[in-house]
Structures are given as C-alpha cells and as structure tokens.
Amino acid sequence: MLVTTFLCIFNKIAGVVPSLRGDWAWSCSMRKPTSHICGGSLINGQWIVTAAHCVSSGTLASSYKWICGIYERNKQNTDIDFDNYVMPACFPAKTDTYEGATSVTTGWGTFFPDESPDTSRKEMGIRVLTEADCVKKFGANMLNTTTQICAGATGIVLNMYQGNSGDPLLVEHSNGLWYLAGLASWGYGYADGHVYTSLSAYRDWVQGHVSTFPSGSD
Template identity: 30%
Template sequence: MVTGRERACVLISLFVFSGASVDCGLQAPLSRIVGGANSVEGEWPWQASLQVRGRHICGGTLIADRWVVSAAHCFQDERLASASIWTVYLGKYLQNATSHTEVSFKVIRLFLHPYYEEDSHDYDVALLQLDHPVIISTLIQPICLPAPSHLFEPGLHCWITGWGALKEGGSNVLQKVDVQLIQQDICSEAYHYMVSPRMLCAGYHKGKKDACQGDSGGPLACKEPSGRWFLAGLVSWGMGCAHPNHYGVYTRITQVLGWMNQTMS
C-alpha cells in the first residue's frame, strides 16, 4: 500500500535577516533513517522537528527567517490541520532531551499547496510561518533554495535527515543517510507510473537506505561544488521503507518554487 511517510499519529544564495546578509546552506565547522547513521550535533542547521503536544510528527526545513517547509500530508488529518497546535523546533539534536542550541516557535499560519492531492501525493508541500524571526547562527540557518532551472542530475548523491523509524514499523538521535538521485523514468516504472513531474526519486535499486515513518516533510539536501547545500526535495511517500526497487519519493522543490515564493511574499 502506498502511503505518506507519516500520518496523524530561492532563488538567491544569500538571505537577508534583520538587515544583515547571512549565508544559506553552509554547515558549521564540525570538531531513525533506515541504513543511516547518527548525525553530529549542528551538522544539519536547517533541520526542523514539527511537534504536537511534545510528540515529533514530521520533519521540516528552515528556508527563511520565519518560514519552514514541510510535506502537506503531515497536516491532512483534520486533527492536525490547525496551525495553532504545532510547535517547530530548530537546533534540535535529541528527541528525548533539550539541547542548549534548540529554539522553539509557534506556528501562526499554515499553507498547503492548493493542488495537493491526498491520494496521489502530488504537490505534497506545505509552508509554516513562525511566530517570530529566527536568530541565524552557524547551528541554526536556512538551506539554500534552488532556482527553478536548477538541475539535480540523476546519480547525484544527496542526504536525507530525520528522527524517523530506523526500521518499518523513531530515533532519538537525528539520523542521516546518503541516497542517489534516480532517473525519473526508472522510478516511474517501478511505481507503475504514479510518479508525477512534481516528484523526485532517490535511493538504491537494492533498497537498504531510505526515509521512513516520522521523516515526512524533512529535507533531501544536495551539496553543490560551491560547498553550499540546496533543498532538492521533501520526504513524501514510498512503498514500505528501503525495499528493493522501491525508491523514496520526494516532492520536487523546483516544481513548487513559484507557489512557495508567492506564499512567502
């Protein structure tokens, strides 16, 4: 059964925050995803944990000083559709402990893509507006958004991060795993042509490495030769977790940028 990874339970490489130019997509100097490993604290400074009443539900990605992007399917249950119930954590590393680096935000507005389709997971993207601006540091900063023309080539190795299940069925420590971008026609055939142009596939033919429940909405991040990380996709759906010939399917960011920029402006 094809499901989302979790149910119920820019165009420029510099962003401007409070009058100061701050780089995006740069990792700090550094002294439960299937097949992954523990990340290092501060390694993924754009990673967000989206929680309801203290429980991690989905992942998200900081893209501007008051905006986090996630997957629309995280909010499709009517009990999760209200912005006011959500708390966003940035700078978080452990789920069962509070880090000195983490900051929490309430969500004041929640936007789901108007073309989002629950059954097909097409246009699976949502934007959360935070109640106050993020203070940007090396440990909390936005990822870079690609230009609409940006090509993430098949074969490129990118990374997924999150606190999702380590096997089908959460991890306490933020996990990371490398995945390979898959040619669109190959993935579409594997999923009986249910993969739309708004989707991007990543993983391996043999499986073993993938996102899973709880990782939904989290980033598929790709590092460019410049050393900056760009957001290529959002964890959206798949057939099980890390099964052979069933890749992870992600919302393709370049295809929903227009709506994102319009919503945030």
C-alpha cells in the same frame, strides 16, 4: 530571495549515521503536541517547508510546534535565531535538476521497519534516480515526474518509515553548498526508494506564499 547567502553546511556521509550538532542546520522537527510527527526545513527566519499531508486541513498553525537547529529532540528552543547551529536552507532554482546525483536525507524518524523512534537526528546517503528508474520502481500512474523526484539507497534494503515525511532531500552543488532539492512525500515501505516533492517545481509557489502571508498567520 529564498536562496540565502548563509553558508550551507558541508558534509559527506554513507549509510545511516547520527547527525553531528551543527550539521544540516535547517533541519526541523514538527511535533503535535510534543511527539515528533514530520520533518521540515527552515527557509528563512519565519517559514518552514514540509509535506502537505503533515498538516491537517483546518488545523491552526499554533497547534504544531517546530524545533529547529538542535541535536536532541527532547530539548526545546522557543525562537528561531540564526547562529552556527540554526540557518536557512539554500533553495534551488527552477531549472535545477538532480538525476544521478548523490544526496542526503536527514531527520528524526526511522529508517528501518522494526526501528523505534529516536530522540536524535540521523542522516542517510542516497542517490537521486533517473526519471526512467523512478517510473519503473513506482509506476507511471503513481508519479508526476514534473513535480516529483525519486531517491534511494539502491542495492540495499534501506528506506524511510515512520516520522520521515517532510524530511529534506539535499544535493551538493558545484559551489560546495547543499541545496534543498525535495521534501519526502511517500514510498512503499520496505523498499530501496522514496518519492520526494521537487522544490524546483514549486519555487514560485513557495515564494509567492512566503511573500503573501504574514508571519504566524493561521
């Protein structure tokens, strides 16, 4: 199963703050060759999920480098071994919905329009929007509400900019664990919201590919 028995890190935040070492232990940095370009999330010992547009069509998987379970982006590990700082994300059920939920996004990209990329991971507390608010903000013709969800820091100008595609949208369940609700897909930039690919909608697709392709397959 993709839903792991590992304890998902518990943390509550407000605004944009640096992540503590060991928090969000499934959060990963995608690099090519050494520069951070996208975020991703570890879902087991061999597989990471990210946004589709982060990966160029026809490019070998070996062209990218993933760094997981670290605080500083310029420190590299070679293997993904589970410990207190590296563990897989909890994957949502197909029936999970998150409208109105307080959530967290985390990554190595920028959250402000004139901000320079940072070597350390940051996190931001945001709220999952209702379907109606999502359509109102981004337009019905730009969204597929079956496979996409929206979240944002409503009321302040705070968003994700360069290097945040593929970053996780994390929602705390009633059991106290944080689940991977979505992956950052796109937004309009200087706005108070972002569109995420829903992992609940793609659970079967992800599970099918993970069980089909061998580890390290290009």
